[in-house]
Amino acid sequence: MTQPFPGTPAFTGFNEPARIEAAILDLEVEGKIPPELDGTFYRVGPDFRHPPRLGDDININGDGMVSMFRFAGGHVDFRSRYVRTEKFRLESAARKALFGAYRNPYTDDPSVAGKDRTTANTSTVFHGGKLFALKEDGLPHELDLDTLETKGRFDYRGRMTSATTSSHPKIDPVSGEMITFGYEARGLATRDVALQVIDRSGNLVREEFFLAPYVSMQHDFAVTSRHIVFIVIPITTDEARMKAGGPHWMFEPERETLVGIMPRDASTKDIRWFRSPSIGIGHVANAFSDGDKVYLDASTCAQNIYPFIGNIDGTPFDRATGVPRLTRFTFDLGGNAEGFEAETLFDDFMDMPEIDDRYQLNAHSRGFFAIADGSKAALNNVGTLGVGWNTIAHVDLARRRMERFFIGPDAACQEPQFVPRRANAAEGDGYLLSVITRLDGDSHTELAVFDTQDVSDGPVAVARLPFRMRAAIHGCWVSGPAA
Ligand code: V55
Ligand code: FE
Numbered sequence: 132m133t134q135p136f137p138g139t140p141a142f143t144g145f146n147e148p149a150r151i152e153a154a155i156l157d158l159e160v161e162g163k164i165p166p167e168l169d170g171t172f173y174r175v176g177p178d179f180r181h182p183p184r185l186g187d188d189i190n191i192n193g194d195g196m197v198s199m200f201r202f203a204g205g206h207v208d209f210r211s212r213y214v215r216t217e218k219f220r221l222e223s224a225a226r227k228a229l230f231g232a233y234r235n236p237y238t239d240d241p242s243v244a245g246k247d248r249t250t251a252n253t254s255t256v257f258h259g260g261k262l263f264a265l266k267e268d269g270l271p272h273e274l275d276l277d278t279l280e281t282k283g284r285f286d287y288r289g290r291m292t293s294a295t296t297s298s299h300p301k302i303d304p305v306s307g308e309m310i311t312f313g314y315e316a317r318g319l320a321t322r323d324v325a326l327q328v329i330d331r332s333g334n335l336v337r338e339e340f341f342l343a344p345y346v347s348m349q350h351d352f353a354v355t356s357r358h359i360v361f362i363v364i365p366i367t368t369d370e371a372r373m374k375a376g377g378p379h380w381m382f383e384p385e386r387e388t389l390v391g392i393m394p395r396d397a398s399t400k401d402i403r404w405f406r407s408p409s410i411g412i413g414h415v416a417n418a419f420s421d422g423d424k425v426y427l428d429a430s431t432c433a434q435n436i437y438p439f440i441g442n443i444d445g446t447p448f449d450r451a452t453g454v455p456r457l458t459r460f461t462f463d464l465g466g467n468a469e470g471f472e473a474e475t476l477f478d479d480f481m482d483m484p485e486i487d488d489r490y491q492l493n494a495h496s497r498g499f500f501a502i503a504d505g506s507k508a509a510l511n512n513v514g515t516l517g518v519g520w521n522t523i524a525h526v527d528l529a530r531r532r533m534e535r536f537f538i539g540p541d542a543a544c545q546e547p548q549f550v551p552r553r554a555n556a557a558e559g560d561g562y563l564l565s566v567i568t569r570l571d572g573d574s575h576t577e578l579a580v581f582d583t584q585d586v587s588d589g590p591v592a593v594a595r596l597p598f599r600m601r602a603a604i605h606g607c608w609v610s611g612p613a614a
Contacts, residue, residue: 134227136179139187145519145543145568146190148179149601155209158200162592164580165562168202171276172548172564172578174606175264177252180219184228185238189439190516191604192233194219195252195264195272197279198603200564200578200594203612207578207594214264214272215281217247234268234379236319247284253298254605258309259333261285262609265298267314267350276609287335293325294318298605299415301354304489307331310359310395314349320370322346326359326399341399344389348380348440351429353418354395355492358425360418360462361391361402365409366440381443382435384409390471392425392462405462405471411436413455416484419494423465428498428528430482431458431473438517448517455482457500457526477533480505481524482516483546487558488608497559498526499547499583507537516604519543523565523579525586534586538579541571543602549583550608559583564608568599576600 136142177193195214200207213219221243222229230248231238239248249269256263256271263271263285270291273282293313300311309329316325322345328337343349343361346368353360365386368379388410391402413430420426434452435442442448456479461472483501490497501520523544524535538544545566552561563581568574576599579590 134182136182137187141188141190142179145570145602147599147601148193149599150178150180150196151598151600152212153209153598155596158207158209158578158594158596160207160592160594162580162590164202164205164207164592164594165582166205167553168550168562168580169612170202170550170608170610172200172202172606172608173255173257173262174198174545174566174603175214175252175255176601176603177250178213178601180213181222181226181228184231184240189233191252191439193250193252193601195250195266196601196603197255197264197274198600199279209594209596210279211600212279214251214274216249216251216272217284218243218250221246232376232378234319235373235376237374238376252604255607256300256302256309257607257609258300258302259329259331261333265296265300267298268295270294270296287329287333290335290338291327292338293327293340295325296327297349297352299351301352301491302488303354303356303492305356305492310354312349312352312361314343315346316340320346320368320373324349324361339399341402344404345386350413351415353415353427353429355418355420355425357395357420358418359393359395360425360427362412362415362429363389363391364412364436366435366437367443378441380440382437382440383443384434388412390427390460390462392464403464404469406469407471409434410473411453411455413437414482414484416457416498417486417491417495419492421494423463425462425464427460427462428476428484428495429458429460430455430484431460431475432456454480457481457484457498476528476531477526479524479533480518482518483520485547485549487549487551487561489551490558495558496527496529498528499549499563500524500526501544501546501565502535504537507540520545523547523563523581523586525559525563525581525583536581536586536589538567539569539571542567542569544579545602546605547581548606548608550610566600566603568602570599574599
């Protein structure tokens, strides 16, 4: 590489690109890895392969770097590898960035016109016996479960006709189906949304298109045992703006926030839209149906939730109205009201929600989060999604209590992953895995294992990498030995 990375926040400190593809047998462990932990923690995040074409960039535009921690018999093995997207292959051959701004093909080198821009950098999912890396602007990329080699872009044998599919699919623990959706489904800035259902064996069995009220960053959605919930927040696009080299997304608070709910066994024509003045709804922890009510637990803030997205009136990102808090929304399908209720469950600055996946789509009482505790020193404000998480939390929703652990100064933790202690363990009883990066003079990344019974006691084991990784975003746990 003949050019350095820029000295901007997205490329320095915790965000400095690492670009390390590694295979390490038996990580050094402090403490004791619980021997019953048997399976693999996969994750993916943005790690820029090349300096950005336009001089600077936003974190979420980095190339997808997948990593895996495989647990067996008290040992942990590690592997990391870039997803070989078309973008990655073209740019690697050229030894430089050819693609420009996030989701703006008008800023690309003409030599890559029409090529697949996706970075596959946001989440991993295991379904139908296959592991995928996901990004909401493209199709899934299938990965080898052992080597992380990219098997290729996956379109469900031609049956997925949408151009996109979400980074936040939901798996029904009862039927084994995966329910997901793609937005901008018929190309750049299109209003089309595709509802997609994949059966437990991995066959796409339903793809139904509808029009969103307006084109919006639909980063997450929700599913219950009986309903599907689409979320439209006022982060909007504008093709003329993109043509002029501007950003794909801007926050436009004059627009309403809309939540569309349909029965799973009905058509997208039956979506009923609930509405409110602009609020920011981000990651979904879970949702469930009870009688005529649908309950949705999600990270919510008053206005723009993403620091990396500009406000359309030119004002800077406002942290005061952008703090995500766990909020329970209630939608009443029994009445005729267009509004809905919102209750803040905790006042903490928290996001990256996880639950015990055995309770997905059904009533849950436990949750796991990353918190940015502003009362502690050394908060890094430029983590991958614009926040430096410094605290891991296990939340008891029934009692409105939480147990939390501050990971120490000069450190940032990532989305926790819950693993049940055993197949029939009680809800939330098990282990919590979180990757932590420390920049305290001995910069490195480590994987902390907490017992969910005693999160506030700190990790029971820490597996240490001999280098620093760039932070990942979302991941998944695949139980059992190597495939
Ligand atoms: C988010 C993350 C993304 C993205 C769009 O968390 C939204 C929000 C890592 O990429 O492309
Ligand atoms: Fe996400």
